Every structure is written in C-alpha cells, then in structure tokens.
Amino acid sequence: MTGAQTSMRRTDARSHRAPREGVLLVNLGSPDAPRTPDVRRYLREFLSDPRVIDLPPLPRWLLLNLFILPFRPRRPLARPQPTTACAGSPSWACWS
DSSP, X not given: OOHHHHXXXXXXXXXXXXXXXXXXXXXXXXXXXXXXXXXXXXXXHHHTSTTTSOSOHHHHHXXXXXXXXXXXXXXXXXXXXXXXXXXXXXXXXSBO
C-alpha cells in the first residue's frame, strides 16, 4: 500500500464520523443589585445583543421594550441562601 492510499483511507474514515458537539458555559454577569432598576439595566444590555435574541432590530426592540422590560424586572428576586453544610465546598455545590 502506498503512502497516498494510506492517507486516503484515513481521510475516508474521518469523514464518516458524526460531527462533534459541545457545550460552552460562560458567565454573562449579573445585575449590580437585586433591585428593579439594576435588573432592568442588566436585561436591556444583555438582551439587546443580536446574538442573544435572534430577530431583526425592530422586532427585537419591540419585544424587549414592550413585553420583557416592563414586566420581568419587577418579579421578586429571591437569592438562594447557602446551606450550613457547605463549609469548604465549592460555591456551586452550596446552594439549596
């Protein structure tokens, strides 16, 4: 078998594999405080990004300013309290 045949066989084997998928976790920040104006400011900045709401600018603006921002920031913002059994544990494992 020549080097070209070996190379071609490797390429064929790779082309039949299923596409690889993954998950990317990103910290997108949070409001400065759990108060309505801070939550509204955060949501406006975050949801105005065209990569977050995949709509043309006008429908995205209408959705954000007529349906999301007038109502969502007013909902109670209860923060979870850490349990007492979490001393020394990573923070993600400490929320009940």
